[in-house]
Amino acid sequence: MLSLMIVDDSNIIRRKIERCNDSDKFNVVASACNGAEALEIFQKVRPQVVTMDLTMPEMDGIACIQQLVAIDPNVRILVISALSDKATGIEALKKGARGFLCKPFSEEQLIEALTELTED
């Protein structure tokens, strides 16, 4: 089972991802509401998988991805964002994200995206 950290400034999205966590593949071990908090928690918990929002206060998702990958190049990051334009997706992938899921999303879409991410 892979450990998962959720990074999103919305309670609704964090809880939605937690609710989808009934598969036997992932175990939610931490959550953070911005990039700065995510970095701090990541250092302590070292989750294998991270879901990452992009538009957040204090530190945005792109900056956070870059720093997480610098700490652990093997971390698998799935961006979950309402910013669905191609340029944003490409930038996130260049910084080290491995997948992109557009908000709003269904439970099935989330599980599929996380499964694809871990099968790479």
Add this chain to the structure above:
Amino acid sequence: MSEQTLQVFIDGVVRFFEHTNDKNVKVGTPYLVENETPAAYDVTGIIGISGPYRGCVYFTAPRILLKHLLLSIGETETTNEYLFDLVGEVANTISGNARSAFGHEFMISVPAMIEGAPDHIHLPKNMRSYVIPIYWKAYHAAVVICLEC
């Protein structure tokens, strides 16, 4: 603002409601209002826009609609904090959709949430805003677009 531009914002709000249990959202005919009297319901999620377009886009709705909308997306918490999160998510979806259509130079801010009277919403007095009425279940809400380009 062209009909096609307005349609991009309409598509954004419809996209959000398509992911709820009651997808039957109706969009009314957009109309113009003076910014001195901005349209607003109980809770508003507002996103600042910069780049070639400048101004803001917001989603505003009564509490009762938001509580039912939360339940419709599987969320049982209906406290103020969650209502604020919800208007922020709807506003994010609308502006994210616009960014896909208009390109990455359409810069959007983190949403700000406002509760209560419309006098807390400060729009340029020399401009007018488009109001897109939204009807869902028995409730009314609105997407408001105040942009210059």
